[in-house]
Amino acid sequence: MGRREKITSEERAALLESAEQGNVQALRRLGQNYETGRDGFEKDDAKAWDCYRKGAELGDAQMLYWVGLKTGNHNLVVKAAEQGHTWAQEF
Numbered sequence: 559m560g561r562r563e564k565i566t567s568e569e570r571a572a573l574l575e576s577a578e579q580g581n582v583q584a585l586r587r588l589g590q591n592y593e594t595g596r597d598g599f600e601k602d603d604a605k606a607w608d609c610y611r612k613g614a615e616l617g618d619a620q621m622l623y624w625v626g627l628k629t630g631n632h633n634l635v636v637k638a639a640e641q642g643h644t645w646a647q648e649f
Contacts, residue, residue: 565598570597570599574588586613589606593606611625
């Protein structure tokens with residue numbers, strides 16, 4: 559099954575609200591949508607960066623990694639790897 563080009567206005571509103579409330583999964587998806595222009599979102603690198611930065615500030619390992627790579631901040635990449643390792647040990 560292929561990926562949809564756009565999400566409904568209700569899904570969009572829910573995604574934006576969830577991201578605004580600090581849901582890291584929503585911030586990640588919203589950032590990806592802004593970065594790629596997917597799901598009916600206008601491509602906007604500044605908004606994508608803002609989503610990734612917020613997710614990293616909330617401690618999301620994947621977004622810490624992305625922010626670290628995009629800024630060349632290797633300390634963030636290491637921190638993301640450490641958080642991922644800690645998370646994996648919990649299982």
